[in-house]
Every structure is written in C-alpha cells, then in structure tokens.
Amino acid sequence: MAVGCAGVSLGVTSVISDTRLVTKVPAAVRGRVLGLVVGLAGALRPAGTLAGGLAAGLLGAAAATGLGGAALAGLGVAYALRGSGPRPHGRRAGAG
Numbered sequence: 677m678a679v680g681c682a683g684v685s686l687g688v689t690s691v692i693s694d695t696r697l698v699t700k701v702p703a704a705v706r707g708r709v710l711g712l713v714v715g716l717a718g719a720l721r722p723a724g725t726l727a728g729g730l731a732a733g734l735l736g737a738a739a740a741t742g743l744g745g746a747a748l749a750g751l752g753v754a755y756a757l758r759g760s761g762p763r764p765h766g767r768r769a770g771a772g
Contacts, residue, residue, distance in 0.1 A: 701709045731740035 697710060697713065698706065728740060728744065731743065734740075735743065
C-alpha cells in the first residue's frame with residue numbers, strides 16, 4: 677500500500693515539475709536544462725540510496741523512513757510558505 681502511494685505521489689510530482697520546466701524554461705536552453713535535471717537525478721540516486729541505507733542501519737527502517745518523510749514534508753511546507761514576496765535579485769515568486 678505504501679509503495680503504491682509513493683508511486684502515485686511520484687507520478688503527480690513528476691508531471692508538475694516537468695510541466696513547470698517546460699513552461700518556464702526558455703526554448704533555447706530547454707534541452708540543456710532538462711538534460712541536466714535528468715542527469716542529476718540519475719547521478720544522485722545512488723547517494724540517496726546510500727544515505728537511506730546508512731540511516732536505516734543506524735535508526736531502523738521505520739525510523740529512517742519516517743525521518744525521510746518528515747524532511748520531505750518540511751521542505752514541501754517551506755516551499756508552500758515561501759510566499760510571493762521579493763526574491764533575491766528582484767525576482768518574484770511565479771516570475772518566469
């Protein structure tokens with residue numbers, strides 16, 4: 677059940693992030709940006725697996741999974757609460 681929920685969540689977030697990349701990145705550099713994103717995702721996956729394995733070895737699988745979920749939830753909340761105020765270099769949230 678948890679794996680199914682994770683798969684559905686991954687599918688939804690992938691559609692959202694890919695749509696944002698395609699609609700916000702200028703066409704002239706879109707291929708480079710998408711290539712970089714896919715390359716980084718593939719290159720960083722082993723590091724995440726290693727970190728998760730080490731955490732599970734130290735804390736137990738359930739605690740490591742909970743900690744990872746809490747960290748992702750915290751990042752999601754921080755992203756949602758970042759608001760539409762001024763950004764560094766004068767950029768505003770949602771500005772392309």
